[in-house]
Amino acid sequence: MSSAAASTTLLIQQCLARLGAQDPAARAELLGHARRRLGLLAQRMFASYPILHRREEVVDVFQEAMTRLWKSLEEVRPDSVAGFMGLAALQIRRALCDLARDHFGREHGVREFGDRRAVVSGTNGHTFEHQPADSTWRPEELACWSEFHAAADRLPEPERTAFDLLYYHELPQAEVAGLMNVSERQVRRYWQSARRQLHRMLEGFLPRT
Numbered sequence: 001m002s003s004a005a006a007s008t009t010l011l012i013q014q015c016l017a018r019l020g021a022q023d024p025a026a027r028a029e030l031l032g033h034a035r036r037r038l039g040l041l042a043q044r045m046f047a048s049y050p051i052l053h054r055r056e057e058v059v060d061v062f063q064e065a066m067t068r069l070w071k072s073l074e075e076v077r078p079d080s081v082a083g084f085m086g087l088a089a090l091q092i093r094r095a096l097c098d099l100a101r102d103h104f105g106r107e108h109g110v111r112e113f114g115d116r117r118a119v120v121s122g123t124n125g126h127t128f129e130h131q132p133a134d135s136t137w138r139p140e141e142l143a144c145w146s147e148f149h150a151a152a153d154r155l156p157e158p159e160r161t162a163f164d165l166l167y168y169h170e171l172p173q174a175e176v177a178g179l180m181n182v183s184e185r186q187v188r189r190y191w192q193s194a195r196r197q198l199h200r201m202l203e204g205f206l207p208r209t
Helices: 003-020 024-048 050-054 058-075 081-103 106-113 145-153 159-168 173-180 184-201
Strands: none
Touching: 003 024, 003 081, 024 058, 024 081, 058 081, 081 145, 081 159, 081 173, 145 159, 145 184, 159 173, 159 184, 173 184
16 A cells, blocks of 8 residues: 555544544545545546436536535444445445436436447457456446446445445555455455356346357
């Protein structure tokens, strides 16, 4: 883990301890740490789906996720940095899913996106079934992305935490291993297990072979 990453991790840990001690300023500081990551994710998702630009601005999704995270921290007290980052990923995921439901209802979504089993072109030329076993895999291969995010929400622990940190937060495997207190090899196992489970959950939306 780099010195900058270690410093950020320490700051978040301190904020979480203060949040647990009912420090009202801690929640705002935690949102400050999540702001950049959530903003980058919202931008990346919008860049992958130009059709959304006619309906929403990226800032709207970002603000919705931030609002959800702010409210959730009123009730949830993450006890680790990984737990906090997982909570942040959960809020952006749910904001994206609600966006899809609002603008691409089931019938309308099929008409706009085409066959739900279709696979669109990816930057690495692989389909969902044959992605490399590292954190570069992207679900943009799926034409109907809302199902992907809903499925990610249903992953069991610890696979969901590993997936959140690798995909949504785009952390290196070494940093994820440190946050989860496991080896990098174990992180890779969690990643591969998460991908297999997502594949099973999304089988009806993948192309028939």
